[in-house]
Amino acid sequence: MMEQYIIKGGNPLVGEVVIGGAKNAALPILAAAVMTDGTCTIENMPDVRDTNVLLQAMEGIGATVNRLGKHEVVISGSGMNADCDVDNEYIRKIRASYYLIGALLGKYKRARVALPGGCEIGSRPIDQHIKGFKALGARIEIENGMITATADELIGCHIYMDVVSVGATINVMMAAALAKGNTTIENVAKEPHVVDVANFLNSMGASIRGAGTDVIKIKGVEKLGNCEYSIIPDQIEAGTFMTAAVATKGDITIKNVIPKHLEAISAKLEEIGAQVDEFDDAVRVVATKRLDSTQIKTLPYPGFPTDMQPQMAVSLALSNGTSIVSESIFENRFRYVDELTKMGARIQVDGRTAIITGVKLFTGADVSAPDLRAGAALVIAGLAADGYTTVSDIGYIYRGYEGFEKKIQNLGGDIQLVNSEKEIARFKLRIV
Numbered sequence: 001m002m003e004q005y006i007i008k009g010g011n012p013l014v015g016e017v018v019i020g021g022a023k024n025a026a027l028p029i030l031a032a033a034v035m036t037d038g039t040c041t042i043e044n045m046p047d048v049r050d051t052n053v054l055l056q057a058m059e060g061i062g063a064t065v066n067r068l069g070k071h072e073v074v075i076s077g078s079g080m081n082a083d084c085d086v087d088n089e090y091i092r093k094i095r096a097s098y099y100l101i102g103a104l105l106g107k108y109k110r111a112r113v114a115l116p117g118g119c120e121i122g123s124r125p126i127d128q129h130i131k132g133f134k135a136l137g138a139r140i141e142i143e144n145g146m147i148t149a150t151a152d153e154l155i156g157c158h159i160y161m162d163v164v165s166v167g168a169t170i171n172v173m174m175a176a177a178l179a180k181g182n183t184t185i186e187n188v189a190k191e192p193h194v195v196d197v198a199n200f201l202n203s204m205g206a207s208i209r210g211a212g213t214d215v216i217k218i219k220g221v222e223k224l225g226n227c228e229y230s231i232i233p234d235q236i237e238a239g240t241f242m243t244a245a246v247a248t249k250g251d252i253t254i255k256n257v258i259p260k261h262l263e264a265i266s267a268k269l270e271e272i273g274a275q276v277d278e279f280d281d282a283v284r285v286v287a288t289k290r291l292d293s294t295q296i297k298t299l300p301y302p303g304f305p306t307d308m309q310p311q312m313a314v315s316l317a318l319s320n321g322t323s324i325v326s327e328s329i330f331e332n333r334f335r336y337v338d339e340l341t342k343m344g345a346r347i348q349v350d351g352r353t354a355i356i357t358g359v360k361l362f363t364g365a366d367v368s369a370p371d372l373r374a375g376a377a378l379v380i381a382g383l384a385a386d387g388y389t390t391v392s393d394i395g396y397i398y399r400g401y402e403g404f405e406k407k408i409q410n411l412g413g414d415i416q417l418v419n420s421e422k423e424i425a426r427f428k429l430r431i432v
């Protein structure tokens, strides 16, 4: 038996939890760090599977990676060269490997990288990345699962993105940072992690303005240099604990966050009747009673994040009345619904819409995580359920949550990591 979580539901989560650095900022920042032959010292690096896979891949192509403790890393790209290929079994499984295309294309005018993986939440094309690289003057070839981008030189240009894409915005911004002349990218993503990567590149000597608005303007520079940087807190890890407070009728103070980044989530939780208090760098979420239903539509930032849709749906599945959740970003992000149904949830999916009829209580069941956020959502469901729940395929959860079960245990949640039937029996009998 592979590792699983076993959970005995029923305890409200109460206490404080400290949020780590944002995975989806950390990944492009790591890739951007090798765009200089100098050194980048990066703090608040989350110690999660995806960042570790990317760090290994970077070492595999000659970058030097020195870890100063669990959350600080010093990176130098000086040992790398222009004809490195980025590929291994693991790099093919993560999404953010595609950031090495923009980073290496910018630095060497050549990049050859395995096509990206990531959670199976939709078809996930990369046409907008390619459109941006081509507009900068790159030639693109895709064969045998690899993408190759080459250019004699990259020349600044004007790009209008057809869809708002986090990945394409960041990737093209990285390549354009080392292009000749000025680039304007319109209809860009405005997520906090887009802004964080622009700030990181600027701290290396890039000249990028407008990140966080619809238009990013980049003045190409010849090279980038050393920097020291601290990654922003993870908006989605924070949101996950916010919804855990609601689903378990708990009281959690979530520390080391930027409350502004959480506004879409806070507003929805307040709308359904939770108490949300904002502090300078913390939010407290209290839910003492059963909450109300609502409607949610996932949208690019500052709309409600798709990466919070499954966790929020779990809270709504325990609320009074009928809620409607529309998923407008990824067409296949309701795969957790069948699992949640095993626990007594009443959810009907029709295409990109889920109609949720709230139930009073879930009952424990054996469920399996179909992807990262759905996995976290099923854990929350287990914490709120009557009886025992096992969650398998938790490797997905490790992709993006550091010490998930420990943080939950510290809040009073009854959860254990197990890898045998014997351990499950022990947990149930409380034999230590």
Ligand SMILES: CC(=O)N[C@H]1[C@@H](OP(=O)(O)OP(=O)(O)OC[C@H]2O[C@@H](n3ccc(=O)[nH]c3=O)[C@H](O)[C@@H]2O)O[C@H](CO)[C@@H](O)[C@@H]1O
Pocket (backbone or CB within 6 Å): 024, 027, 095, 096, 122, 123, 124, 125, 126, 127, 128, 129, 130, 163, 164, 165, 166, 167, 168, 189, 306, 307, 328, 329, 330
């Ligand atoms: C590693 C990382 O940061 N992953 C996040 C990133 O994924 P990712 O960067 O893959 O998501 P995008 O923002 O690019 O995708 C948004 C939408 O644009 C479409 N699209 C995207 C690119 C493209 O070239 N063509 C195209 O049509 C996608 O299919 C999707 O419908 O942003 C998503 C949206 O916030 C999050 O759910 C992911 O957690």
Ligand SMILES: C=C(OP(=O)(O)O)C(=O)O
Pocket (backbone or CB within 6 Å): 024, 094, 095, 096, 117, 118, 119, 120, 121, 307, 372, 373, 400
């Ligand atoms: C979908 C996610 O990640 P990825 O894009 O890496 O699959 C996520 O972080 O929720």
